[in-house]
Structures are given as structure tokens and as C-alpha cells.
Amino acid sequence: MAKEEITPSEWQIMEVLWACGEPLTSSEVYKRMQGTVDMSMRMVRVLMNRLNQKDILGYTVDEHDSRVYHYYVQRSREECVKEKSRKFVDSYFSGSGTNAMAALLQSFALTDEQIKELEEILEKSRERGTESTDKEGGAHA
Numbered sequence: 248m249a250k251e252e253i254t255p256s257e258w259q260i261m262e263v264l265w266a267c268g269e270p271l272t273s274s275e276v277y278k279r280m281q282g283t284v285d286m287s288m289r290m291v292r293v294l295m296n297r298l299n300q301k302d303i304l305g306y307t308v309d310e311h312d313s314r315v316y317h318y319y320v321q322r323s324r325e326e327c328v329k330e331k332s333r334k335f336v337d338s339y340f341s342g343s344g345t346n347a348m349a350a351l352l353q354s355f356a357l358t359d360e361q362i363k364e365l366e367e368i369l370e371k372s373r374e375r376g377t378e379s380t381d382k383e384g385g386a387h388a
Contacts, residue, residue: 251301252334253327257294259284261303265324270307270317303327 253261263279264271271279277291286294295318298304303322309315340347357365 252331253298253301253303254294256286256290257298257303259286260291260294260298261320261324261327264304264318264320270319272309272315272317276318 259280260276263276267279273292273295274288276295277286277288280286280291295304299306299318303320304318305321306316306318309317336342336344336347340350352365
């Protein structure tokens with residue numbers, strides 16, 4: 248079964264939790280979002296409950312007040328970004344990572360430093376591909 252995608256509003260809540268790095272109550276998340284996001288306290292609670300149902304957030308019950316839940320992240324930001332990227336490529340580029348990368352690269356002017364960084368990422372990807380082929384018993388010239 249495919250994992251449910253994180254909505255943009257849910258992503259805003261996740262950004263707060265990822266930045267904090269420790270469990271927060273819905274009230275604490277709401278307070279940290281005030282001034283940057285127009286969202287009611289009730290909506291924050293609803294979205295955090297949805298994130299829990301999607302197994303993106305977990306929670307513990309406060310030992311002093313059973314009505315208070317402390318939510319913690321179950322998936323890293325990197326994991327969620329990778330998943331969102333894969334879904335984007337599947338949706339708009341028929342699963343072709345090459346076509347997606349080409350479209351993105353053609354959309355932006357890159358500095359020499361950014362190009363060097365991309366070359367390093369490509370080299371690491373090439374190495375991972377070589378390692379997985381070696382494990383599968385493939386031959387290299």
C-alpha cells in the first residue's frame with residue numbers, strides 16, 4: 248500500500264517538529280507557528296491527528312495530564328522529501344528521473360559552485376549504482 252502524501256498544511260506542522268527536534272504538544276506547535284501561518288488551534292490538532300494516522304507522527308500521553316499528547320516525528324525530513332520527490336517524478340515525468348532532472352536543470356541558472364555540488368551528487372549516485380550492480384554479480388569493464 249502506498250504511503251499517504253503529506254499535504255502542504257501538514258508539511259508546515261512537520262517543519263516545526265523537525266526544526267525543534269523534540270516532542271511537542273499541539274499547543275506548542277501552534278505557538279511556534281503563530282505569526283507565520285494562518286491556522287487555528289483546532290486545525291493544528293486536526294492536522295496532527297492526521298499525521299499520526301499516516302504514521303508520520305507518534306505520540307506519548309503526558310504522565311501528569313492524560314488529555315495532553317506529546318507528538319514526536321517518526322519519519323525524518325529527508326525521508327519525506329525523498330518520498331515526495333518520487334511521487335512528483337511519477338506524477339509529472341512518468342517515473343523518469345532523467346526527464347525530471349533535465350526539466351529542473353533547464354529551469355534555473357546555476358552557479359559554478361552549484362554545478363560542482365550536483366557533479367558530486369551524480370558521482371555518489373554512480374558509485375551507489377556500481378555497488379548495487381557488483382552485489383548482484385554484474386561485470387564491469
